[in-house]
Amino acid sequence: MSKLVEHRALWSGLASQADNAEIGVLGVPFDNAVSWRGGTRHAPQRIRSITPHLGLTTEEGVLLKIRVKDYGDVETDLNWxxxxxxxxxxxAEIIQGRHRLAFFLGGDHSVGIPLFKAFAKSFTGPVGYIQFDSHPDLADNFEGHPWSHANTARRNLDQPNLSPAHLAFVGLRSFLTEELDYYAAxxxxxxxxxxxxxxxxxxxxARDVIRxxxxxxxxxxxxxxxxxDPSCTPGTGTPEHGGPTTRECLEFLRLIFANLPIRAMDIVEVSPPLDLSDVTSLAALKVMYEVFGFMQEKATQ
Ligand SMILES: [Mn+2]
Structure with missing residues (x-):
């Protein structure tokens, strides 16, 4: 196989069937919980479809060698x-497997509820939860539902080993009155x-969050x-202007991954039908490949 063709494979050729691959990926193609515009169920497949066209290095020129075991997507089901x-x-299987990092691709943000539930139950000690988001998703009920994409962080706090003191939000700029009340309390x-x-x-x-x-x-x-900011990632159902750039998000993640025991990550709310030239899927992939680089760096330390 020539060098050129090697890259033209899933996850740029990093895909592996090894049970101890450093990264385990799972897609959760679900968008029934959005309050307005959907399409996020298409994200996992769209994001994967771009990976054969991407190179194998991080932005710093680190050659990626990490192995990625892709478990495919959770099968769709009309019963929520x-x-x-x-x-x-x-x-739970992926988190409790031999991977160093479980990586989940939504889906709307409601998928974070079962994902975090599996995460919290996988550890006996206290766990932390960081949400980079324009919204805090702290509503107890939204449009008559406790499981919508506006309830994710609030539901996560139902897990006994997550306390508000170990919950952090970054990028907030849109709130429900109930969420402001919850923060005040x-x-x-x-x-x-x-x-x-x-x-x-x-x-x-980032230093505050780490502390x-x-x-x-x-x-x-x-x-x-x-x-x-939607100037960077327009393909999403509820864009909010005035946010941090993809650059700032990457800088945040670089520090967080270097200084905290991150064992799972998700990227949610990417909506390919609402996207332009795939820039939003590409932002998700940029983040993923840099995170792969952070994990590789950690492994060699
Ligand atoms: Mn949001």
Whole structure:
């Protein structure tokens, strides 16, 4: 096989069937929980379809050698509750497997509920949860549902080993009154608005998050693509202007991965039908490949 052809494979040729591959990937193609515009169920396949066209290096020129075991997608199911149960069970297997990092691709943000549930149950000690998002998703009920994509962080707090003191948000700029009330009652939550990122710089914010989330066994990192400014990631159902750039998101993740025990990450709310020239799927992939590089760096330390 010539060098040129080697790259033209899933995950740029990093795909592996090894049970101890460093990264385990699972797609969760579900968008029944969106409040407005959907399409995120197409994201896992769209994102995978681009990977054969990408090179094998990080932005710093590190050649990626890490192995990626792709478990495919959770099978769709018209029964929402059963779908969440299947998602939780599939995620648990990956988190409890021999991978260093479980990587989940949504789907709307509601899929984060069963994913985090599987995560929290996989550890006996306290866990941390970081959400890079324009919205805090702290509503107890949204449009009559406790499981919508506006309830994710609130449902995650139902897990006994996640406390508000180990929950941090970055990029916030859109709120429900109920969410502001919840934060007022729980000021120990890390609450970093988009404006604070702009004013203080992403590094200062990342350092705060690292300082806050200490003493936990493992951390789950959730990236809602609408946390990034829609000038970078327009293909999403509820874009919010005035957010951090993809650059700032990458700088944030670089520090977080270097300093916290991140064991799972998701990217949610990418909607290929609402996208332009695949730039949003490409942003998700940029983030993934850089994260692969961070994990590779950690492995060699
Ligand atoms: Mn959001």
């Amino acid at each position: 509750e059963r779908f969440f149960e299947t998602t939780e069970a599939s995620a 729980h000021p120990e939550i890390g609450w970093h608005t988009a404006r604070s990122v702009y004013g203080r710089g992403i590094e200062a914010v 806050q989330i200490q003493g936990v066994e493992a951390v789950y990192m959730s990236l809602d693509i609408d946390g990034i």
